[in-house]
Amino acid sequence: MSERALNVVVGITGGIAAYKAVGVVRALVLAGHDVHVVATNAALRFVGKPTLEAISRNTVHSDLYEGVAQVRHVAIGQAADLIVVAPATANSLAKLAAGLADDLLGNTILASTAPVVVAPAMHTEMWHNPATVANIATLRSRGITVVGPGVGQLTGADSGPGRMVEPEEIVAAALAVLRPQDLAGRRVLVSAGGTREPLDPVRFIGNRSSGKQGVALALAAAARGAEVTLIGANLEVSTPGSITVLHVSSTLELAEAVGRSASEADVVIMAAAVADYRPETVADSKIKKEKQGDRLTLELVKNPDILAGLSSSRRADQVIVGFAAETEPDSQKLLALGIAKVARKGSDYLVVNRVGWTEGFATESNTVLMLNKAGDIVMEATGSKSSVADRILDVIAGA
Numbered sequence: 001m002s003e004r005a006l007n008v009v010v011g012i013t014g015g016i017a018a019y020k021a022v023g024v025v026r027a028l029v030l031a032g033h034d035v036h037v038v039a040t041n042a043a044l045r046f047v048g049k050p051t052l053e054a055i056s057r058n059t060v061h062s063d064l065y066e067g068v069a070q071v072r073h074v075a076i077g078q079a080a081d082l083i084v085v086a087p088a089t090a091n092s093l094a095k096l097a098a099g100l101a102d103d104l105l106g107n108t109i110l111a112s113t114a115p116v117v118v119a120p121a122m123h124t125e126m127w128h129n130p131a132t133v134a135n136i137a138t139l140r141s142r143g144i145t146v147v148g149p150g151v152g153q154l155t156g157a158d159s160g161p162g163r164m165v166e167p168e169e170i171v172a173a174a175l176a177v178l179r180p181q182d183l184a185g186r187r188v189l190v191s192a193g194g195t196r197e198p199l200d201p202v203r204f205i206g207n208r209s210s211g212k213q214g215v216a217l218a219l220a221a222a223a224r225g226a227e228v229t230l231i232g233a234n235l236e237v238s239t240p241g242s243i244t245v246l247h248v249s250s251t252l253e254l255a256e257a258v259g260r261s262a263s264e265a266d267v268v269i270m271a272a273a274v275a276d277y278r279p280e281t282v283a284d285s286k287i288k289k290e291k292q293g294d295r296l297t298l299e300l301v302k303n304p305d306i307l308a309g310l311s312s313s314r315r316a317d318q319v320i321v322g323f324a325a326e327t328e329p330d331s332q333k334l335l336a337l338g339i340a341k342v343a344r345k346g347s348d349y350l351v352v353n354r355v356g357w358t359e360g361f362a363t364e365s366n367t368v369l370m371l372n373k374a375g376d377i378v379m380e381a382t383g384s385k386s387s388v389a390d391r392i393l394d395v396i397a398g399a
Contacts, residue, residue, distance in 0.1 A: 006033045006081040006178070009112075010056075011105045014042020015164075016155050017087035017121035022047060023167030024086050024119075025055045030364050031171070031386045038062070038076060038105045040092070064104045073104055077112030084174045085109075087121030087164045090132050096144075097135035117145040117174040121164035123154055128161070147173040168219070168237075176223030179390075182397040184225030189265035190218045191258060191272035193233035194361075195251040199298070200283035207273045208361040209325075211235045213353075214271035216389040218243050221267075224393060229265070231257045233272050251275050251303040258306055267396055268314075269321040270307050271351075273361070278303050311346035319399055321392070322347040325355045339375035348373055348399070351392060370395055 008028050012021045021043075028035045037052045037060045049060045064073055077083070085092065085105070092105070096118070101107045109116060118139065126132060127149060140146060148165035164170075192214020196204040215237050218230040222243055229244045233254055239245055246261070248254045251274050262268050277300035287296070307322040314320055324341050328334040338352035353368040355361050366388045370379040381391040 007079050008033045008035050008174075009076060009080045009083045009108060009114075010035055010037050011083060011085040011088075011092075011108070012037060012039040012043040012047070012052075013085065013087060013089045013092040013105070014040055014045065015087040015089045015121045016046060017164040018043050018046035020164055020167055021086050022051060022055055024084065024170050025052065027167055027171040027386075028084075028174075029056060030384045031175070032384055034058070036061070036076060036080075038108050040103055040105055061104055064102075064107065073107040074111040076104075077108040077110070077114070080108070080112050080114040082174060082178060083109060083112055083114050083116045084119070084170065085116070086119035086167075086170050088118040090120075090122045090126045090129070093118065093120060093132065093135045093139065097138045115143070115145065115177045117147060117170070117177060119147045119164050119170045120149045120162070122149070122162050123158060124160035124162045126162065145173060145177055168239075172219045172223055175386075179220075179223045180397075181225035183221055183267075183393065186226050186266040187229070187264060188218075188221040188226040188267045188269065189229050189231070189258070189261050190214055190221065190269045191231045191233065191254060192218065193235045194273040195233045195254055195275045196249050197251065197275050197278035197303075198249075198282050199279055200285065200287050202286045205275065205277075205279070206234070207275070209273035210362040211237055211272070212362070212364070213323075213366055213385045213388065214269075215239060216385040217269055217271055217392065220386065220389040220393055224397070226267075229261055231261065231272070233274075251278060251306070255304050255306050255309075258310065262310055263315075265318065267319045267321070268310055269323075269392075269396075270310070270347075271323045273323075273325060274306060275303055277301060305345075307345045307347055311348075319349070319396060320347040321349045321351065321396065324350055324352045325360060326352060327354070327356055329354070335369070335377070338369065338371050342371050342373055342375060346373070349378070349395065368392070 035056045037056050039062045052060045101110050150163045150165045151161050152163040153159050193211035194207040194209035196206040198204045218228050222228045231246045280299040280301045342350035350371045366385050367382040372378050381388045
């Protein structure tokens with residue numbers, strides 16, 4: 001996939017869900033794209049220009065009659081690679097279906113040949129109204145991608161279909177429109193997050209992995225046409241309904257879940273941060289310091305090596321990808337650790353990333369190098385975890 005930054009127009013219309021559009025803009029910017037917000041006047045009654053300009057890093061446009069000398073009402077749409085309308089109210093969908101251009105957003109969309117993605121948001125009765133149903137059918141027939149709506153709490157006490165889906169799902173669906181479908185028909189299993197080894201019902205030994213890189217891989221694989229199963233170890237990030245999610249906590253639970261699912265997968269990506277050891281015994285009740293005194297001694301036993309086990313039992317046509325999080329600051333020594341590890345684990349590829357107090361875990365970006373089983377560097381990438389995910393999948397798709 002190309003690393004070229006996209007020129008993305010985010011259209012915001014006047015619904016209460018406009019506050020969530022900030023998350024859409026932020027995710028696109030973090031993915032490395034140039035984002036230009038075109039907001040209706042009604043939208044700006046829900047979320048202000050300063051917020052949108054700070055997040056997008058570009059001027060927000062709303063007035064049809066500004067920038068006339070630059071023919072801005074046409075130029076914005078002509079320059080766009082992708083247009084995302086979130087939220088898309090019932091009124092804006094009706095205008096779009098009718099081809100109306102009485103504001104800057106309408107002109108921008110009509111003047112563009114870029115793909116258009118809309119994320120509807122409205123009350124349930126409005127979503128089910130025959131006029132809206134017909135408008136959605138018209139837009140879909142013209143190739144416009146409709147994301148959602150979801151089911152949930154609406155404005156006030158109302159609940160039901162009509163809730164705008166979360167920004168992560170909107171962005172994933174929007175970028176998928178431009179992604180190659182080079183993983184179509186392939187089943188991809190991804191593990192993500194950090195395992196936790198319980199000491200007692202209250203405490204555990206764990207790590208700082210947020211699971212963001214693994215989730216980014218799952219989202220990117222689904223966007224490229226794969227059937228994705230995500231095994232999440234203590235994940236606190238949301239995923240779209242198109243991805244099958246299995247939740248686990250400990251390394252033994254992760255091993256069991258991977259064992260059940262891996263045989264059906266064409267690609268297995270072990271991005272989870274897995275504990276090497278676990279407590280030999282787990283207390284049935286909270287360990288009390290009054291009983292333990294000044295010192296507490298823990299006996300730890302080694303956990304199974306999930307990646308090595310997968311590599312040794314894989315099918316001939318199965319691709320196994322491991323991850324290695326290392327704190328080694330020296331690049332050559334980091335590479336040496338990766339070469340030794342991919343040989344020891346037997347995986348087809350190993351993604352090595354440096355982690356520390358302020359990098360790798362729980363951040364929005366990542367720096368990785370990817371080795372093949374011979375220890376050769378086949379890819380190096382730095383950027384958002386979404387862009388890094390696509391670089392990893394580029395290698396896998398070409399394998």
